[in-house]
Amino acid sequence: MGRFVIRRILQMVPVFIGTTLIVYFLVTQMGGDPIQNLYGEKPVPDNIRATLTAQYHLDDPFFVRYWYYFSGLLQGDFGESIAQGRPIAELLVEAWPETLKVAGVAFVFELVIGVVAGVLAGMRRGSFIDNLVLVSTLTVIAIPIFVLGNVGQTFLGQEWGLFPVAGTDDGFISYLLPGMVLGSVSLAYIARLARASVAENLRADYIRTAKAKGLPKSRVIGIHVLRNSLIPVVTYLGADLGSLMGGAIVTEGIFNIPGVGFQLFSSLNVEDGPAVVGFVSLLVLVYLITALVVDMLYAVLDPRIRYE
Amino acid sequence: MSNTTKSPEEAFAEGMAGTVVPDVSSKQDKTRSLAQDALRDLIRRPMFIVSGILIVAILIIASFPTLFTSVDPLACDLKHSMEGPSGSAWFGYNFQGCDVYSQTIYGTRNSIIVGVLTTIFSLIIGGLVGVLGGFFGKWTDALLSFVTNVFFGLPLLLAAIVILNNFRDEKGMRNAGVMAVVLTLSVVGWMSMARVMRGAVMQVKQADYVAAARSLGASTSRMMFRHVLPNSITPLIVVATISLGAVIGAEATLSFLGIGIRPPAISWGVMISEAQGRISQGLHPLLFPSGMLTITVLAFIMLGDAVRDAFDPKLR
Numbered sequence: 226m227g228r229f230v231i232r233r234i235l236q237m238v239p240v241f242i243g244t245t246l247i248v249y250f251l252v253t254q255m256g257g258d259p260i261q262n263l264y265g266e267k268p269v270p271d272n273i274r275a276t277l278t279a280q281y282h283l284d285d286p287f288f289v290r291y292w293y294y295f296s297g298l299l300q301g302d303f304g305e306s307i308a309q310g311r312p313i314a315e316l317l318v319e320a321w322p323e324t325l326k327v328a329g330v331a332f333v334f335e336l337v338i339g340v341v342a343g344v345l346a347g348m349r350r351g352s353f354i355d356n357l358v359l360v361s362t363l364t365v366i367a368i369p370i371f372v373l374g375n376v377g378q379t380f381l382g383q384e385w386g387l388f389p390v391a392g393t394d395d396g397f398i399s400y401l402l403p404g405m406v407l408g409s410v411s412l413a414y415i416a417r418l419a420r421a422s423v424a425e426n427l428r429a430d431y432i433r434t435a436k437a438k439g440l441p442k443s444r445v446i447g448i449h450v451l452r453n454s455l456i457p458v459v460t461y462l463g464a465d466l467g468s469l470m471g472g473a474i475v476t477e478g479i480f481n482i483p484g485v486g487f488q489l490f491s492s493l494n495v496e497d498g499p500a501v502v503g504f505v506s507l508l509v510l511v512y513l514i515t516a517l518v519v520d521m522l523y524a525v526l527d528p529r530i531r532y533e
Numbered sequence: 534m535s536n537t538t539k540s541p542e543e544a545f546a547e548g549m550a551g552t553v554v555p556d557v558s559s560k561q562d563k564t565r566s567l568a569q570d571a572l573r574d575l576i577r578r579p580m581f582i583v584s585g586i587l588i589v590a591i592l593i594i595a596s597f598p599t600l601f602t603s604v605d606p607l608a609c610d611l612k613h614s615m616e617g618p619s620g621s622a623w624f625g626y627n628f629q630g631c632d633v634y635s636q637t638i639y640g641t642r643n644s645i646i647v648g649v650l651t652t653i654f655s656l657i658i659g660g661l662v663g664v665l666g667g668f669f670g671k672w673t674d675a676l677l678s679f680v681t682n683v684f685f686g687l688p689l690l691l692a693a694i695v696i697l698n699n700f701r702d703e704k705g706m707r708n709a710g711v712m713a714v715v716l717t718l719s720v721v722g723w724m725s726m727a728r729v730m731r732g733a734v735m736q737v738k739q740a741d742y743v744a745a746a747r748s749l750g751a752s753t754s755r756m757m758f759r760h761v762l763p764n765s766i767t768p769l770i771v772v773a774t775i776s777l778g779a780v781i782g783a784e785a786t787l788s789f790l791g792i793g794i795r796p797p798a799i800s801w802g803v804m805i806s807e808a809q810g811r812i813s814q815g816l817h818p819l820l821f822p823s824g825m826l827t828i829t830v831l832a833f834i835m836l837g838d839a840v841r842d843a844f845d846p847k848l849r
Contacts, residue, residue, distance in 0.1 A: 239679065241686070243680075243683035243686075244684075244686035247683065247684075247687065248687065248692075248695065251699075252695060254699055363831060366778075366834060367778065367826075367828075367831040367834060368826075368827050368830075369789075369805070369823070369826060369827075369830075370786070371785075371786060371789045371809065372809075372827075375812060376812070379813065467688060474690060474691065474790075475690075475786060475789070478790070489691065490790070493694060493695070493698055501695065505687075505688070505691055505695075508688055512685075513686060
């Protein structure tokens with residue numbers, strides 16, 4: 226197990242370098258003029274332009290800039306935002322908790338409801354509840370998330386006043402609706418995965434054995450079926466956590482939550498390259514770490530899976 | 534990827550790889566290959582029929598919008614602004630006073646073009662990477678898997694936004710054409726296809742008929758394209774059908790963020806993006822394009838589901 230984890234972490238290093246290199250390349254190709262954006266329509270004084278260009282290494286060749294960025298990253302320095310003139314680490318510290326709260330609500334929401342709906346549907350294939358789950362999940366998958374967000378905001382927030390409309394002033398409640406919107410599509414996928422997996426496992430030999438042994442139904446379903454059916458769900462959840470963070474860009478925009486997605490999008494709008502790279506790098510890191518955690522979870526769920 | 538665990542795509546591909554047995558039977562005996570079985574099975578499925586009819590209808594709308602409306606989608610008259618559905622304008626008018634029905638019809642083409650072309654391109658990229666990696670193994674596979682993992686690390690939406698941000702018009706405004714959106718979404722969307730293909734190829738490669746072809750002296754390219762590829766492509770087709778719907782949704786999301794296709798070009802995403810700020814004044818400019826988008830995505834996902842079920846030997 227220990228060797229496996231070390232090997233996986235070593236494998237993560239080149240992937241992280243490759244991914245950040247691509248992001249850095251894309252961002253440096255963005256064109257635009259971040260310094261001009263600081264001044265709006267007014268002309269930029271030459272001395273200020275020269276100072277800022279030197280400070281942010283804007284004139285250096287691509288690989289030199291990447292090297293500055295990467296060596297800084299290794300020392301825990303994410304660089305400095307051009308547009309806001311503040312360390313990106315500071316921006317990250319402000320934005321992360323917001324995104325984590327939204328993603329956390331989404332995660333719990335999709336996990337609990339998705340698994341329950343999936344298991345209920347899988348246990349009674351062809352029943353009313355099965356068809357209900359199939360049709361409703363398909364519909365949710367087909368509706369784009371921004372339509373869901375807007376409609377939810379208008380009706381649940383504005384018209385009926387069940388949830389705060391936008392912003393984060395109301396504490397925990399203000400993250401509920403954005404979280405549910407963000408998690409809705411994944412919820413549908415999880416329900417379908419769990420359903421297929423449960424339906425397949427119910428026919429397995431060990432379930433018949435468990436029933437034949439006279440085990441109570443709750444134990445057969447709760448331990449034998451569920452534990453074996455959760456592996457595809459866990460795999461999906463791992464890959465999904467990364468997309469929840471990245472996908473928050475739409476939800477955070479609609480509900481006006483100053484999280485990572487929100488910050489990222491406003492940084493893009495003013496061509497603030499360093500900030501964009503900083504935010505994306507951290508997202509990539511989160512993605513890689515969740516992939517590792519998922520791989521280790523397999524062994525917990527299914528002792529038959531061993532890491533040599 | 535680790536050696537000990539399989540990604541869901543690979544596990545899925547292994548389950549389905551090799552299900553299309555080469556059709557060696559002559560016409561006289563009545564044995565059918567699994568592909569023929571699956572086809573016979575498919576045309577009896579209500580889900581396949583419904584989604585097939587929907588998709589054909591959508592394709593006709595996309596190809597010949599003038600068959601369905603004679604109203605110019607860009608002939609807008611502010612005096613009709615936000616008027617509800619009526620006999621003369623079935624879906625009502627939007628804020629600019631444009632006919633929502635006509636716009637929805639004309640918007641179909643861009644959405645479908647993006648969906649179909651992106652899927653074809655990512656099918657080619659992902660399929661090629663998957664076949665080469667799965668077939669040759671060793672360092673080829675290591676290298677291609679590495680590249681796949683690097684791209685997997687990029688969050689799809691973010692990468693697409695960063696790339697499309699570079700497409701500007703003369704005034705410096707973001708304005709990506711349809712082809713820019715297609716290429717961007719293909720570049721950031723081929724990875725799961727590569728993984729599915731790789732898993733399928735690795736399994737088919739070990740089949741007896743491949744060994745037989747090899748011992749008969751077949752060349753590498755012949756083995757790859759005549760034996761391995763036809764037998765491992767089914768899972769790829771299934772994933773492609775399902776992802777086609779997702780791509781159409783992604784295009785709409787990009788337009789919504791103001792980064793993909795921009796007005797005056799029309800797509801459902803552009804329409805929804807314009808309508809969403811004024812939901813409180815009227816729901817119809819949002820409702821109809823969203824409805825069409827949802828139906829289209831739904832149709833492709835249902836088609837993919839039906840094809841997968843028909844080809845999955847476990848469910849027989």
